[in-house]
Amino acid sequence: MNPSLRNRLLFTLLPVTLALWAIVGAIIYAAAQGEVDELIDAQLTQSARLLLNLMEHELAEEEMAPGDMSDDDIAEQFAEFSHKYEQRLAFQMWILGENRIWLRSDSAPRYRMSERSAGFEDRAIEGSPWRVYVLTDAAGRLQVQVGESAERREILRNHIAWRVLVPILLSIPLIAVMIWYGVARAMSPLRNIAADVKNRRPDNLRPIPDLDVPVEAKPLIDALNALFRRLQQAFETERRFTSDAAHELRTPLAALKTQAQVALRATADEERRRALRQVVAGVDRATHLAQQLLTLARIDPTVWVGHDNVDLGDLASEVLAEIAPLALARGTDLGLEAGAVAPVRGDRAMLGILLRNLVDNAIKYAPAGGWVEVNVERRGSAIVLGVSDNGPGIPPEEHARVFERFYRRIGAGGSGSGLGLSIVRRIADLHHAEIRLSAGEPAGLRVEVIFGDPARTVTGQP
Amino acid sequence: MRLLLVEDDELLGNGLQVGLRQNGYAVDWVKDGRSAELFLAAGTYDLMILDLGLPARSGLEVLRTQRRGGSALPVLILTARDTVEDKVSGLDSGADEYLVKPFDLDELAARIRALLRRRSGRGEPVIRHRDLVLDPASHAVMRAGRPVDLSPREFAVLRQLLENRGRVLSRARLEQGLYSWADEIDSNAVEVHIHHLRRKLWPELIRTIRGVGYVIDKES
Incomplete structure (x- = not known):
């Protein structure tokens, strides 16, 4: 199963988001807690001050009219302050001189909640935690102690915690849905491209439009388009080659058929024999053409076939030995002059084909009784394979064209395949060798295949 | 041709x-x-x-x-x-x-x-002239329904004259239809062929216009 971008995003983004929110929540919670503490402390202080004022006031009145004051009045006044958390709030009003409680709430114990004379104290009362604030009047006569059960704070804290936590928890599915949707949206151009490519006919290699493609996916699309372009070129070359080949086969086939029909119709024996000889020559020629086509098709520039160390001198003497009978038959003087040179890195079989084609051509164009000279020499760091003949040569304006497939020169008689030099060029290209045509001395053609520095090995796919 | x-x-x-x-x-x-x-x-x-x-x-x-x-x-x-x-x-x-x-x-x-x-502006594949029929496809010539035996060159001369009825064709023009540039031309070959044609068909078929050439007249 391929990794899913969506899942990956979900499983990375979600925990990260959650962790982030949890941290934020914790900070908010801690801050809120501080606020709560301060708020409640302020409340306690305020209550204590209020109660102390009341006490002073009541005691002063009591001195004027003692016994008039009931506890209920104060309790009533205090009720408003304490109704909600009554159970958790407590106060004591002490007359210090007499060491007696003047007044206390029901929730307050009879003993001092705090032994301090002023300020806050956290302590356990009747087994549960309390926070007590003690306020003593300036004369040190009256003291108010206000306590609050820690439970109340706990409830408030929990309350705040929940308020923070709930949106976080609620947001988990929301974030998941948003990531899911966001990924789907971000991927939709890719999905469209996939659908486009999937529905293509195999010969449709037009580039994928990259207008709505996300920047992140662009390198992929660019690479795909580059591949499409190369494929298109390869297909184009292939198609042109096939079409050229089929095209080139028509003429020899037409010739064969015509000669055969001439032979069938001939009334004189001599005429029939002549036509049949032409048929045989035609079959030879078609065979040669097929052979050359196969050779050319096999030299696939994308597949590198071998890298031998090839001694061009050895190779040349081998090839010339093979061709010698043809040269003898035409009365052509064949010569080889090979200096001691470093071997060339490349494919021996292919280099043999290259040399054979060059020498074949030279013999074909050299006049009967002419000469063909092959030489291998070192020139600087390069190794040069030269084939010269004393034929008619090729005018410079045609030098570029003769390497085109099926290009035949006037006067070539149409007996060749028109592929020989294309093959030579393709093989030379594979070996990163350069081909130079020049006029021979004193006439004719000299073809040089120049192999670069032999130390620099031929590049190509192993 | x-x-x-x-x-x-x-x-x-x-x-x-x-x-x-x-x-x-x-x-x-x-x-x-x-x-x-x-x-x-x-x-x-x-x-x-x-x-x-x-x-x-x-x-x-x-x-x-x-x-x-x-x-x-x-x-x-x-x-x-x-x-x-x-x-x-x-x-x-x-x-x-x-x-x-x-x-x-x-x-x-x-x-x-x-x-x-x-x-030649003809629709019919064969060329008819009086009781003579020349079929370019089969190289056959019939006179009154009977085949006439002609050599290929005689046939070619007759065909040219029939295709161009009413027009005088020079000896050189007729020769051109018989020989390509590579062939050696026999100086009086055309005369010989005309002579044979007159003998095998009928003498008045081909008229000689002295100094100009030969013609087969259109049917009146």
């Missing part, structure tokens, strides 16, 4: 030349566009068979130049190019026929006959 064959392929050109000669045509064969133009300027041809992929000057260039120069010469394109566009551009450039390689020699011969027939 004299044809100009323009074909750069050695083997095919040779086969066509021999094959068309077997059909009784005089065939001049050239291998490139420039030579074709030279030959067209120098000789009289009844038809041209033109390959398109030629060195020096393409077949279409040769054809267009001819048509621009006002030539009405029947032209049959014989090529390996088989796409519809190629055929359309060939015919639109002035070709009368378009035949794709490889072809059948019989079909080529039939198309040549059809072109020549159309040129």
Whole structure:
């Protein structure tokens, strides 16, 4: 199963988001807690001050009219302050001189909640935690102690915690849905491209439009388009080659058929024999053409076939030995002059084909009784394979064209395949060798295949 | 009938030349566009068979130049190019026929006959003159329903005269229809053929216009 971008995003983004929110929540919670503490402390202080004022006031009145004051009045006044958390709030009003409680709430114990004379104290009362604030009047006569059960704070804290936590928890599915949707949206151009490519006919290699493609996916699309372009070129070359080949086969086939029909119709024996000889020559020629086509098709520039160390001198003497009978038959003087040179890195079989084609051509164009000279020499760091003949040569304006497939020169008689030099060029290209045509001395053609520095090995796919 | 064959392929050109000669045509064969133009300027041809992929000057260039120069010469394109566009551009450039390689020699011969027939303004494949019937396809001549035995050259002379009834054809013109440039011409060959034709058919068929040539009169 391929990794899913969506899942990956979900499983990375979600925990990260959650962790982030949890941290934020914790900070908010801690801050809120501080606020709560301060708020409640302020409340306690305020209550204590209020109660102390009341006490002073009541005691002063009591001195004027003692016994008039009931506890209920104060309790009533205090009720408003304490109704909600009554159970958790407590106060004591002490007359210090007499060491007696003047007044206390029901929730307050009879003993001092705090032994301090002023300020806050956290302590356990009747087994549960309390926070007590003690306020003593300036004369040190009256003291108010206000306590609050820690439970109340706990409830408030929990309350705040929940308020923070709930949106976080609620947001988990929301974030998941948003990531899911966001990924789907971000991927939709890719999905469209996939659908486009999937529905293509195999010969449709037009580039994928990259207008709505996300920047992140662009390198992929660019690479795909580059591949499409190369494929298109390869297909184009292939198609042109096939079409050229089929095209080139028509003429020899037409010739064969015509000669055969001439032979069938001939009334004189001599005429029939002549036509049949032409048929045989035609079959030879078609065979040669097929052979050359196969050779050319096999030299696939994308597949590198071998890298031998090839001694061009050895190779040349081998090839010339093979061709010698043809040269003898035409009365052509064949010569080889090979200096001691470093071997060339490349494919021996292919280099043999290259040399054979060059020498074949030279013999074909050299006049009967002419000469063909092959030489291998070192020139600087390069190794040069030269084939010269004393034929008619090729005018410079045609030098570029003769390497085109099926290009035949006037006067070539149409007996060749028109592929020989294309093959030579393709093989030379594979070996990163350069081909130079020049006029021979004193006439004719000299073809040089120049192999670069032999130390620099031929590049190509192993 | 004299044809100009323009074909750069050695083997095919040779086969066509021999094959068309077997059909009784005089065939001049050239291998490139420039030579074709030279030959067209120098000789009289009844038809041209033109390959398109030629060195020096393409077949279409040769054809267009001819048509621009006002030539009405029947032209049959014989090529390996088989796409519809190629055929359309060939015919639109002035070709009368378009035949794709490889072809059948019989079909080529039939198309040549059809072109020549159309040129002479005749609809019927055979040529009739009084009780004489000449069939260019089978090379047969019948007189009053009975076959007449003629040599290929006698047939060619008779055919030329019949195709051009009412027009006087010079000896040179008749010779051109019999021999291609490569052939050696026997100086009085045409006279000999005319003589044989008069003997085998009837003497008054072919009239001699002294100093000009020969003619078969139109039927009145």
